[in-house]
Amino acid sequence: MKITNVRLRKLTGTAECDPGFVEDRVVMPIDVYPEHRLLERAALPRVDDRHVRVEGLFIQIETDEGVSGIAGPLLGDHLGQIVVDRLAPMIAGRDPRSTELLWDQMFRQSPDGRLGDTLMAISAVDCALWDLKGKALGEPVARLLGGPTRDRVPAYASMISSSTSDLGLVRERAAEWSGKGYRAQKWFFRHGPGSGNEGIDKNVALARTLREVLGDGYDLMFDAWMSWDLPYALKMARRLEEFAPRWLEEPLMPDRLDGHAELRQHTSIPISGGEHTMTRWSFKAVAEARAMDILQPDIYWTGGISEALKIAALASAHDLQVMVHGFNNPANLHFSAAMSPSLTPLQENQVLWSPLFQHFLKEPAQSVDGDFLAPAAPGMGMELDPDKIESETVVMMGE
Template sequence: MKITGVKIRRVHGTMATKGMFWEERLVRPIDIYPEYRDQGPFEGGEQVDGSHLKLVQDFVEIHTDEGVTGTAGPIWQDCSHLILTQLKSIIMGKDPLAIELLWDQMHRLQVHGRQGIPMVAISAIDCALWDLKGKAFNQPLWRILGGPTRESIPAYASMLGYAVLDLGKVRERALEYKEKGYKAQKWFIRHGPMAGHEGLRQNVALVRTLRETLGDDYDIMIDCWQSLNLDYAVDFCSRIEEFRPRWVEECFMPDRIDSHVKLKAKTSIPLSGAEHEYTRWGFKRFIEKDALDIYQPDIYWCGGLSETLKIAAYATVHDLITIPHGHSTPIGIHFSVTQSPIHTPYQEFLVKWNAINMHFLMNPLWPVKGDIHLPHAPGVDMDLDPAKIEREEEVRL
């Protein structure tokens, strides 16, 4: 089998929403500057009215001379351009089942692209190749990977985009998702250090409200999205320790590894992060310094499924937990159910981002009573639903 084509499909469609889809945004590192701190939600899609979100998404397809196709996405448009200009030529004519060879060649080609957009583009190609491999053998990907270790995995509801400053709505949503069967929830603080004492008070009030609403026997996680500095993080963690969060996530930008180490020495709360890190070499820096307790590589960013498997294997050597960043349920489940339950106890389910990222799929994979069950279709089951595509074009150079 040989690769005969690499195609980018740009699809347009409309997703129904109940009111404004994005209610609030998370804190961001750039919020230290006042002109950015007060900006509203900036996430995916265009809200055209109170009940419709316009979506434009790119999906990459890898075609072969035997009619087997692998798909990944959605991907950023900058990645689409890089795939067509730099990665397509190096994989054309190659064996699509030689995934390790193709990954190594793509990575070595990108000598100035060891992070960021180039690595995300490599990740998309890698994920599409794994989808293709499953289809070639007519097996779900988890079987190709040697699993499963279980029939389903608990999902935690990741509540990005929900209102966090209105504590009444926080209580309502937290109870709603507990009643849906989710075993845990992660919420995102809105304020960073430059929001002052009032912002800190509101962050702490969010954590207190979650614990009081959800009870003692329920995991809550708090995401800081790289936006704190060390003294603020120490203060924040000391104030919320009594509420026993399962972890506090991404307190600092990823290159501030020493800040992670110093915070870990000052708090009893487990620390998680590194979703914005890339490759096994990037994660090696964190693990060697014992900077985190839970590692969260993004399968679509860190180098693909191939690299996520290597990162997780290295983490288990140190008895560390790996729970990938969770906006890509269709491929994430294939990773999760092939890992030891003690090293991957949850799968993240970003509620709003999964609704967007699975909108165009023929068979979106939703949690059932808080559990994500292993799928049985060949590959990753990334076929697009023509009924949801209002318009489409192929992206060309």
């Protein structure tokens, strides 16, 4: 089998959105600057109060045997450009089933891109190759990886873009998603060091409200999106302990490993992170610094399925858990469903965003009663739905 073409497909469509989309944004590292702190961030263009315009950039790797593999959406046109300019010429004419060989060659050919955009492009190509390999063999990727290890993978509702300041809305949303069967929720803080003591009180009020609504024993997590510094994180952790979060995510910027380790020594709250950490070597440093309890690589950013397997092995050897970041549900589900339940006990579902990320898929990976069902479709289930595509541009083709 040989790769004959790599096609970039840019799709547009109209997607139904949740009534709660979008109420607020998460705190960001740049919010230490006042001119950024008060800025709202554009979500997606509205059609009406229940619909938004969506775009999706997908890679399609085609072969001489007619079977093709799909990955996407990619996070930005620039990643598609890297696929076409740098990666497609390297994989053209090669056997797509040799995922390890092609990953190693793409990576070795990109020493200046081993983290960041080039690695994100390599990740997407790797995911498309795994989708292709599964389709060629007629098996779900979860099975090719040695799973499934269970019929259902428990999901948690990740509430990014829900309100953080209107505590009435917070109560409503938390009760709503708990009522839909989720046994765990993660909420996002809006305030960091730039917002002073008032921001700390607002963060604590959010946590208190959620614990009240969801009750003791409900798994509740918090995410600070890399936006705190160590003194602030220590102060917040002390205030949050009474609400017994299952974890506190990305309290500091990803490279501050010593800071994470120091925070861990001063709090009983497990510390997680890693969606902005890439490759096994970066995670090795995290593990050796004892910086985190839970690793959260994003399969579409950290190097693809091929690299996620290595990170999983590393985590297991260090007695750490892996709960992948919830950007691409299908890739995440095939991965999580193939790992030991003790390694990957939970999978993130961004309840407001994942239907939009997956809008163009025929069968999106969505949770049912708070669980993802082990996947059964061949490959990673990446079939595009022609009925959802309102316009399509083939951005570029490589040979």
